[in-house]
Amino acid sequence: MIHDPIRAGLARGWKVTDAAMLESDLALDADVAIVGTGAGGGVTAEILSAAGLDVVLIEEGPLKSSSDFKMLEAEAYPQLYQESAARKTLDKAITILQGRCVGGSTTVNWTSSFRTPEVTLRHWREHFGLAALTQGELAPWFDRMERRLAIAPWTIPPNENNALLARGAAKLGIATAEIRRNVTGCWNIGYCGMGCPTNAKQSMLVTTIPAALERGARLVCGARADRLRLNRGRADTLECSALDARGVHATGRRIRMRAKHYVLAGGAIGSPAILIRSGAPDPHRAVGRRTFLHPTVISAALMPQRVDGHAGAPQTIFCDHYLERAPLDGPIGFKLEAPPLHPVLFAMTHQGFGPPHAESMSAFTHAHALIALLRDGFHPQSAGGIVGVRDDGSPVLAYPLTPFIWDGVRRALLAMAEIQFAAGAKSVLPIHERARPYASWAQARDAIAALPLEPLLTRVVSAHVMGGCGMADAPARGVVDSRGRYFHLENVSVHDGSVFPTSLGVNPQLSIYALAARNATALAEALTGKAPPGE
Amino acid sequence: MPTRRQFLKYGVAGALLLAAAAAIRGQSTYRPASGAEPLAVLSERDREVLAAIAPAILAGTAAASQPVEAIVGSVDRAVAGLPPHLQAEVRQLLALLGSWPGRRWIAGVRSAWRDASPEEVAAFLESWRFSRWVLLQQGYHALHDLTLAAWYARPDSWPATGYPGPPEVK
Numbered sequence: 275m276i277h278d279p280i281r282a283g284l285a286r287g288w289k290v291t292d293a294a295m296l297e298s299d300l301a302l303d304a305d306v307a308i309v310g311t312g313a314g315g316g317v318t319a320e321i322l323s324a325a326g327l328d329v330v331l332i333e334e335g336p337l338k339s340s341s342d343f344k345m346l347e348a349e350a351y352p353q354l355y356q357e358s359a360a361r362k363t364l365d366k367a368i369t370i371l372q373g374r375c376v377g378g379s380t381t382v383n384w385t386s387s388f389r390t391p392e393v394t395l396r397h398w399r400e401h402f403g404l405a406a407l408t409q410g411e412l413a414p415w416f417d418r419m420e421r422r423l424a425i426a427p428w429t430i431p432p433n434e435n436n437a438l439l440a441r442g443a444a445k446l447g448i449a450t451a452e453i454r455r456n457v458t459g460c461w462n463i464g465y466c467g468m469g470c471p472t473n474a475k476q477s478m479l480v481t482t483i484p485a486a487l488e489r490g491a492r493l494v495c496g497a498r499a500d501r502l503r504l505n506r507g508r509a510d511t512l513e514c515s516a517l518d519a520r521g522v523h524a525t526g527r528r529i530r531m532r533a534k535h536y537v538l539a540g541g542a543i544g545s546p547a548i549l550i551r552s553g554a555p556d557p558h559r560a561v562g563r564r565t566f567l568h569p570t571v572i573s574a575a576l577m578p579q580r581v582d583g584h585a586g587a588p589q590t591i592f593c594d595h596y597l598e599r600a601p602l603d604g605p606i607g608f609k610l611e612a613p614p615l616h617p618v619l620f621a622m623t624h625q626g627f628g629p630p631h632a633e634s635m636s637a638f639t640h641a642h643a644l645i646a647l648l649r650d651g652f653h654p655q656s657a658g659g660i661v662g663v664r665d666d667g668s669p670v671l672a673y674p675l676t677p678f679i680w681d682g683v684r685r686a687l688l689a690m691a692e693i694q695f696a697a698g699a700k701s702v703l704p705i706h707e708r709a710r711p712y713a714s715w716a717q718a719r720d721a722i723a724a725l726p727l728e729p730l731l732t733r734v735v736s737a738h739v740m741g742g743c744g745m746a747d748a749p750a751r752g753v754v755d756s757r758g759r760y761f762h763l764e765n766v767s768v769h770d771g772s773v774f775p776t777s778l779g780v781n782p783q784l785s786i787y788a789l790a791a792r793n794a795t796a797l798a799e800a801l802t803g804k805a806p807p808g809e
Numbered sequence: 810m811p812t813r814r815q816f817l818k819y820g821v822a823g824a825l826l827l828a829a830a831a832a833i834r835g836q837s838t839y840r841p842a843s844g845a846e847p848l849a850v851l852s853e854r855d856r857e858v859l860a861a862i863a864p865a866i867l868a869g870t871a872a873a874s875q876p877v878e879a880i881v882g883s884v885d886r887a888v889a890g891l892p893p894h895l896q897a898e899v900r901q902l903l904a905l906l907g908s909w910p911g912r913r914w915i916a917g918v919r920s921a922w923r924d925a926s927p928e929e930v931a932a933f934l935e936s937w938r939f940s941r942w943v944l945l946q947q948g949y950h951a952l953h954d955l956t957l958a959a960w961y962a963r964p965d966s967w968p969a970t971g972y973p974g975p976p977e978v979k
Binding site (some may be wrong): 352360465628785 | 865866867868869870887889890891892893894895896931934938939943946947950953955956957958960961962963966967969970971972975976978979
């Protein structure tokens with residue numbers, strides 16, 4: 275029997291409220307209200323509670339834990355993901371995977387852990403005035419979070435899906451490297467995306483949030499933060515709506531929180547949307563703008579041998595060759611990784627229907643897939659998307675796929691096909707409505723060169739939403755300062771992926787952890803008047 | 810850069826099309842197979858539309874040997890878990906397809922859904938897939954994703970793929 279630290283904590287009397295069960299409205303007072311329990315909210319809650327501050331966390335999704343994680347897509351997507359994993363950009367051209375549960379995306383991510391690259395930090399220093407964000411400044415925070423979350427090299431051999439990336443690239447003389455992971459005692463089974471059933475993944479769910487709850491922090495889950503009530507340059511109250519047990523409809527019960535300080539950590543679509551719904555001052559019309567996605571395209575291949583992409587640690591090998599060989603502000607570069615393959619996501623992502631689709635599915639265990647994550651936000655022609663809100667208040671991202679992006683998409687589809695053929699693929703299938711399986715590199719090269727690259731024909735996905743409340747040294751260039759403090763309200767900070775002024779060029783979790791740890795420590799000091807305890 | 814106009818464009822075009830569909834939506838005379846589960850959020854007419862479309866999308870899979878009602882029930886449950894704005898879109902799409910002008914003129918399917926051949930349905934799906942109208946392409950993707958997700962979420966779909974299902978963790 276696997277020990278479930280969440281159920282044990284609840285039995286010990288953690289102060290957790292499931293808003294679906296509320297029979298009347300709720301009013302809460304705290305030193306700090308934190309919206310969101312993902313990478314930013316979790317780290318912030320641990321550090322503020324350790325400093326002796328009274329913390330309330332509010333989470334839109336449910337509290338689920340290892341006993342609930344059955345490794346079934348049919349359960350995991352509706353329970354643990356934003357919009358049942360069917361969140362899309364306004365024109366429906368990009369599917370966005372984001373967590374919506376206690377632990378946020380860290381509960382369902384694939385454990386890839388990278389420090390923010392120096393080229394990215396240098397760009398921020400040069401273009402956004404973020405002089406403080408040097409390697410030297412951030413290194414202690416990366417060190418601290420890597421220790422806290424057991425981020426370390428993965429010493430077990432990669433699964434075949436990842437090994438194929440390494441072998442194919444090596445045949446072409448292209449370097450790959452190993453991805454570090456935030457796990458302890460990982461069983462190497464491959465279901466990270468459905469919630470870790472063994473608590474090996476050191477997500478916020480099993481680390482920082484339990485630590486905060488143990489110190490008396492309160493958690494309200496199943497409640498959506500609607501808006502901040504503002505008064506003379508400060509936030510007065512946070513108003514929230516309780517959701518029903520499915521997390522779909524508001525029940526009508528309201529939760530009102532009064533706090534000295536508010537930390538928004540609802541992710542790079544959720545946090546800007548709260549500021550927009552609140553009517554927060556935004557003189558430069560910057561809130562929700564410059565939202566980045568690492569737009570991602572996919573290449574599937576049929577291998578002669580079994581690949582079993584569903585089994586084994588999901589992402590363990592990466593390739594930065596196509597990022598490093600081009601200048602940061604030139605044509606868009608991309609990172610290559612190998613994603614886990616499970617039947618529902620694979621079938622939905624795979625183009626076409628009827629017998630050709632069924633035939634591909636029948637070779638599921640021989641399927642190999644690569645993804646290319648495009649590094650957006652570094653070029654004048656890559657300004658990202660804009661978060662807005664619908665009439666019902668729900669957030670939506672408009673993200674234009676421009677010729678600048680499509681140029682990178684074509685190079686990425688070519689690069690992935692070449693690597694897959696070098697790795698021994700019998701055929702390669704770019705994920706595009708007009709593409710079919712190609713039997714040779716020469717055939718694929720010609721076909722990809724001629725593919726019409728358009729929204730809804732080319733499958734584009736994202737699991738990395740960044741920006742929308744970008745950091746800068748001055749309000750003319752951003753939304754928050756380098757400590758995450760909102761420029762136009764004294765007692766509101768943003769601690770999540772929305773503070774990045776561009777995309778990162780790497781999977782974002784560790785960058786969010788380190789920055790949140792740094793900024794939460796500064797916030798704790800500002801609120802208590804003394805330096806908080808370290809680790 | 811996208812503008813407020815772009816937010817409006819999709820909203821207005823979609824609203825016009827769907828208002829038209831809603832206005833002409835009548836009562837369904839479709840009766841599901843006896844014993845079919847009651848639907849959570851979809852209508853009986855939606856059931857009729859999906860019961861015609863799902864077999865075309867799943868042609869070539871073992872779904873053919875299953876009662877189509879089971880797939881439709883899975884789609885219904887999946888839709889019930891979507892946020893309200895997405896539920897509304899799916900219901901509007903199915904209402905459009907369930908209306909006579911929607912089926913005949915926008916989908917190009919001559920026969921009533923219950924009489925439509927798989928070839929006729931496949932031709933409609935293919936025309937929406939490559940349509941020059943963004944809304945129809947979006948409609949194709951919604952049908953594609955909902956139907957395939959409903960099927961491949963079911964353990965009885967896995968043997969044909971070789972996927973063994975999740976390992977035992979104790």
